[in-house]
Amino acid sequence: MTAFEVNGRKVDLEVDPRESLLAVLQDRLHLYGTKKGCDHGQCGACTVHLDGRRVVSCLTLASQVEGREVRTIEGVAGEDGTLHPLQRAFIDNDAMQCGYCTPGQIMSGLACIAEGHTGDDDEIREYMSGNLCRCGAYVGIVAAIRQVAGPAEA
Amino acid sequence: MSTAPARVDARAKVTGALRYGADRAPESVAYAAFAVATIARGRITGVDTEAALNLPGVRLVITRFDPDELTSPGFIMTGGYGFQSLQPLLDDRIAYRGQPIALVVADTPLAATEAAELITAAYEPEPAAFTLDAPGAETLVQAQAIPIPMFADTAVGDADAAFAAAPVQVDVEVSGPNQHQVPMELIGGVVEWHGDTLVVHEGTQNSGAVQNGLARQLGISPDRVQVISPSVGGGFGQKNSLQPHIGPLAIAARRLGRPVKLVLTRPQTFHQASFRPASRQRVRLGADSSGRLVAAIHEIDQQTSRHDLFPAMYTEVSSRFYGIGAFRGLQRLVRTDVQTPGYMRAPFEHIAAYAMESAVDEIAYATGRDPVELRLANDTAVDPVSGLPFSSRHVAECLRRGAERFGWAERSPRPRSMRGPDGTLIGWGVAIGAYPGSAAAAIARMSAHDTGTVEVAVAGHEMGQGIRTAIARLVADDLGIEIAAVKVGVGDTRSAPQHLTAGSWGTATALPAVHAALRDRLGVPRTGPVDMRAAVAATGGSRIEIEATSVARGQPADVVVDRLRKGLLAIAGPEYPEFVTFSHIAHFVEVRIEAATGRVRVPRVVSVADCGRVASPVTAASQVRGGVIWGIGATLREQSLVDPRYGGFLNPTMEEYPIPVSADVHRIDVDFIDEPDLLLNPVGVKGLGEVCMVGVSAAIGNALFHATGARFRRLPVRIEDVLPHL
Numbered sequence: 001m002t003a004f005e006v007n008g009r010k011v012d013l014e015v016d017p018r019e020s021l022l023a024v025l026q027d028r029l030h031l032y033g034t035k036k037g038c039d040h041g042q043c044g045a046c047t048v049h050l051d052g053r054r055v056v057s058c059l060t061l062a063s064q065v066e067g068r069e070v071r072t073i074e075g076v077a078g079e080d081g082t083l084h085p086l087q088r089a090f091i092d093n094d095a096m097q098c099g100y101c102t103p104g105q106i107m108s109g110l111a112c113i114a115e116g117h118t119g120d121d122d123e124i125r126e127y128m129s130g131n132l133c134r135c136g137a138y139v140g141i142v143a144a145i146r147q148v149a150g151p152a153e154a
Numbered sequence: 155m156s157t158a159p160a161r162v163d164a165r166a167k168v169t170g171a172l173r174y175g176a177d178r179a180p181e182s183v184a185y186a187a188f189a190v191a192t193i194a195r196g197r198i199t200g201v202d203t204e205a206a207l208n209l210p211g212v213r214l215v216i217t218r219f220d221p222d223e224l225t226s227p228g229f230i231m232t233g234g235y236g237f238q239s240l241q242p243l244l245d246d247r248i249a250y251r252g253q254p255i256a257l258v259v260a261d262t263p264l265a266a267t268e269a270a271e272l273i274t275a276a277y278e279p280e281p282a283a284f285t286l287d288a289p290g291a292e293t294l295v296q297a298q299a300i301p302i303p304m305f306a307d308t309a310v311g312d313a314d315a316a317f318a319a320a321p322v323q324v325d326v327e328v329s330g331p332n333q334h335q336v337p338m339e340l341i342g343g344v345v346e347w348h349g350d351t352l353v354v355h356e357g358t359q360n361s362g363a364v365q366n367g368l369a370r371q372l373g374i375s376p377d378r379v380q381v382i383s384p385s386v387g388g389g390f391g392q393k394n395s396l397q398p399h400i401g402p403l404a405i406a407a408r409r410l411g412r413p414v415k416l417v418l419t420r421p422q423t424f425h426q427a428s429f430r431p432a433s434r435q436r437v438r439l440g441a442d443s444s445g446r447l448v449a450a451i452h453e454i455d456q457q458t459s460r461h462d463l464f465p466a467m468y469t470e471v472s473s474r475f476y477g478i479g480a481f482r483g484l485q486r487l488v489r490t491d492v493q494t495p496g497y498m499r500a501p502f503e504h505i506a507a508y509a510m511e512s513a514v515d516e517i518a519y520a521t522g523r524d525p526v527e528l529r530l531a532n533d534t535a536v537d538p539v540s541g542l543p544f545s546s547r548h549v550a551e552c553l554r555r556g557a558e559r560f561g562w563a564e565r566s567p568r569p570r571s572m573r574g575p576d577g578t579l580i581g582w583g584v585a586i587g588a589y590p591g592s593a594a595a596a597i598a599r600m601s602a603h604d605t606g607t608v609e610v611a612v613a614g615h616e617m618g619q620g621i622r623t624a625i626a627r628l629v630a631d632d633l634g635i636e637i638a639a640v641k642v643g644v645g646d647t648r649s650a651p652q653h654l655t656a657g658s659w660g661t662a663t664a665l666p667a668v669h670a671a672l673r674d675r676l677g678v679p680r681t682g683p684v685d686m687r688a689a690v691a692a693t694g695g696s697r698i699e700i701e702a703t704s705v706a707r708g709q710p711a712d713v714v715v716d717r718l719r720k721g722l723l724a725i726a727g728p729e730y731p732e733f734v735t736f737s738h739i740a741h742f743v744e745v746r747i748e749a750a751t752g753r754v755r756v757p758r759v760v761s762v763a764d765c766g767r768v769a770s771p772v773t774a775a776s777q778v779r780g781g782v783i784w785g786i787g788a789t790l791r792e793q794s795l796v797d798p799r800y801g802g803f804l805n806p807t808m809e810e811y812p813i814p815v816s817a818d819v820h821r822i823d824v825d826f827i828d829e830p831d832l833l834l835n836p837v838g839v840k841g842l843g844e845v846c847m848v849g850v851s852a853a854i855g856n857a858l859f860h861a862t863g864a865r866f867r868r869l870p871v872r873i874e875d876v877l878p879h880l
Contacts, residue, residue, distance in 0.1 A: 016264055019264065026179070027183075027263075031170075032173060032174075032178075033171065035174075035387070036340060036417065037338045037339070037340065038420045038808045038809075042808040073170035074170050076169070077169055083165070083169070087168040087169065090164075091160045091161075091165065091168060094773065094775075096161070096164065096168070096618075097620070097776055097777070098337070098387050098617055098618030099163070099385070099387070099618065100337075100338040100387030101338045102167045102168060122817075125817040125819070126816075126817050129816045130815075132815060133338070133816075134337055134338050134388050135338075135776075135780045136779055136781075136783030136784060138814075138816045142816065
């Protein structure tokens, strides 16, 4: 059995050694906010936080997260449904179109801010370039992260 | 920040609550995977499935379906429903590399994947052709191969004589690459039987075609097929018709008595679905010495498959860019051994604009005219092809406003004359774009409840363009109710007949009629806000239901509504009985080329669009930015590399097929003319999602010329193309 926490909830599952965290989150825990766009760590749609760090869950084996804390998009808003300021900023800046990459963008954006990679907009662009958006919502995504991170450094 | 409301589904998107096709795993679901052909053309002589069948958890391996249980869905462009006519797993023929040769169904996705990889096949290969010039590629003149008026060659006046006599001539050849749509959501879904009814959850732009196509393939009534696709994770044309995996899944689900889920791998989406065909264009443009355009000849070779003719429609738009009195088009199709290519955002217009607008730029330089001024001088109020007026055309205003916002007056016209302090070459370029204004027949159903809410069901698919928001806004504005009181249902065959959603707008024409009928039934005035709660209560019931049908201008209602109900294309345009409709745009682009590396950056774009009334300002601006970014990718990055030896595409992953990333995208200023086009429909909207990409490539190409003095004839323009010109 593999025991870990997802969004503060304890999970204890029999997992196949080949099974990805993404596959477990989706079809076994029914947390479909985490998306599959490539299954090869190339698009960022499946980004989650593992002990506070952003990882692509498609390249993270479920058996590797034993004893660790996973946070997905479903764990970002408050218990009462209050949106996180970054979620609010995504709405304010229309930082989405089809929405499929949006959860991954938000998980990566939260980490980008926490890592301090928001010195100027080019730094945000660089550190968000692992999260692809085919609709091309990048202008809004950078603006949303900027809004939450505070003004750019002079 | 705009005061306009955000997307009605924004909260669901930022919380991860929105469900897409494959976001489900019903009780007892089984998982499918395909084994695929490793040759591009020939015959299968044997498939070894033993190892796969012996794998624990494997329930089914199917290598061939009986003709009485599964048939071809037909090709969407010839009265069918499929992205191609060829349905895999019906016979021993292989027509393209990556074609499915076996379907595996297992208890887990891991078992299905492993089993698919254990399947091997023996083949009798045959020589195959993959590129326009390959031996064995067969070239057909489209007008003869598809003798239908809409695919005929455009001809106005005597273009060859006018060109020969023109004192200024340019002759441009452009080659366009294979590209793929690469929507973020993979192709796939979940299929299950509820008794005799087939229920399909799959991201599609055309749930009506999926419904009716499956009915045809399986020999059942369309009433027994439900397709549910309220949210699509991007389509861009790749999800515009029935995909060939769904029929096989339906049969597997019936045999097993279990729901079946399949999500194609990313490389499979490059080989089992449509893509942008390779093309080669030649544009000859003649002008008088003042730069007045007098003749255009536009010839195109476009790739198609061996089994279908994907019609080319490049000259429909290139003949309308300017008021050129003599135009001749020639469109040819080149059969190669691939799955059938198809529509990818701005399918013909994007690459046609690259050729035409590059040629126009050359005319400007040849005649010493400013590129904006030359375009203004060649504008037209009358369609040169039909002689009819445009329902609306604001090209000149797009150009003027864009030039003003961009600061075009500061441009130094000579190539290589603008540099940054570090030696960076700077180029400024302009181009226009146009896209035909189509409209579809639609049936809208609306119900008003005594709780004050209104439900709307209509043909349409939400794939990021914001159709749900646009419809909700339209209904809320029209009835004077809160936007939150409007519930919009799209992409669901259970609630309204569904039509392809692809650059056309059927809903805007249906909704005003349904509003009017609703007001009549409620006994409230034709205009002004409605107290929905009170009005419904006053009828004595708890809800009122209304249905209305609309057709495009000049469409025969009975014929198109029947087509709509059958899931067939029911569109009209851009030529209507009294006018011709196009959306228009002007793009102004700055490129900077790093002196040491030759890397091209696009720091600044200004785009001004003429799309009629802007139905939803926030989502519309996002859509234009997205189109511009598509243009940047298509010009500087994206190419599906063909393997000339074995077929297939060599870079079918998101790492190696380089769609633009955040670091590629900088300032994109968007503005709209926002003049309703009330001739086209009562709401005054024209299309936007495609036109916004048209002309971006040409503007970048013209900026590259301004920066380097060189013309780039092959897309994408790569660093190695630019380096010799630094």
